[in-house]
Amino acid sequence: MSETLFEIRPDGTRRAITRDWVPEAPVALEFNGLSYAVMMASPADLDDFATGFALSEGLAASPSDISxxxxxxxxxGWVVRAQLAGxxxxxLTERVRNRVAESSCGLCGIDNLAEVARPLPQVARHQAIEPAAIFAALAALRPLQELTRRTGAAHAAAWASPSGQIGLLREDVGRHNAMDKLIGAMARAGRPLSPGFxxxxxxxxxxxxEKAVRGGATTLVCVSLxxxxxxxxxxxxxxxxxALARDDSVLLVTAATP
Incomplete structure (x- = not known):
């Protein structure tokens, strides 16, 4: 969706420009006929979204549990329906029973503070990623962010090989949704998030x-602190x-245990 607007500068001059808006719509996720969440998302790659959401929220242990x-x-808006097994x-049943409202966040389905501190699975032992691989991936990432380039209002999540080659990327108006779409796309393709980052x-x-760990990643790189x-x-x-990944620097926050 695009629209012609007027860009106004400090000296009062104006020029017509055309802007594309990032797609955003309510997306209802239903599992086994039960309404689980309504997320504000970009309605693309919704099969990946549903799969990744189920995996990162602990509703499914593997892609084979989702059909x-x-x-x-x-x-x-949109409705995405899927069947869960296992x-x-x-x-699913317990959380649906206690649901009240949702937002586009990673706390979907959590009913009390104790659940926030529930233990995460331990990631697999892994080798540290070389900073050069991170810089290579960052340089390759930007040209692939088509939705971000067109709208300036989307988030991206990507998987890169240990050498820094981008293997898969997903974008969405919601940062958590982009991560879910990446997790789902990799899982549906039978590709683990590790090795690589x-x-x-x-x-x-x-x-x-949380989503990175539950999705099977061993290394996460973020552009912010x-x-x-x-x-x-x-x-x-x-x-x-x-963290704070830039063209010329990146901050090591927690180190790998080889």
Whole structure:
């Protein structure tokens, strides 16, 4: 969706410009016929989104637990329906029973403070990523961010090989959604997030660390500084965390345990 606007400068001059708006719509996620969440998202790659969401929220242990994904545009947004199998069914039923409201965040389905501190799985032992690989991936990332280039209002999550080659990228208006789409796309393709590393162009918050760990990543690179809770959770899980990634520098926050 694009629109012609007037850009006004300090001297009062103006010029007509055309801007593309980043797509945003309510996306309802339904599992086994139960409405689980309504997320504000960019309605693309919704099969990946549903898969990654189920994996990162602990509703599914593997992509094989998720089947019959179908997305449909409805009057007020989109609905994505899927079937869950395995241990996630009990968790799904219990959380739906206690749901009140949702937002586009990584705390979907959490009913009390104790659940925020639930232990994360330990990441696999892994070798440290060389900074040169991070710089190479950052340089390759920008030309691939088509939605960001057109709109200036999207987040990206990408997987890079240990040498810094971008293997897959997903974008969304929501930072958590972009991560879910990446996790889902990699899982559906049968490609693990490690070896290699995940890059997030979003703020490095608790939720981004949680999703990276639960998605199977061992190393996360973010363009911003992490929050205190993000650092705490990364250390506890053994996640290698790099932050403030720029063209000429990157900050090592937590180191790998080889």
């Amino acid at each position: 019959d994904i179908a997305a449909a545009e409805v009057e007020n 241990l996630g069914i009990d968790k 995940v890059i997030s162009t979003a703020r490095c918050s608790y939720e981004i660390v 992490p929050t205190s809770l993000a650092v705490q959770r990364a250390k506890a899980a053994g996640l290698s965390l790099w």
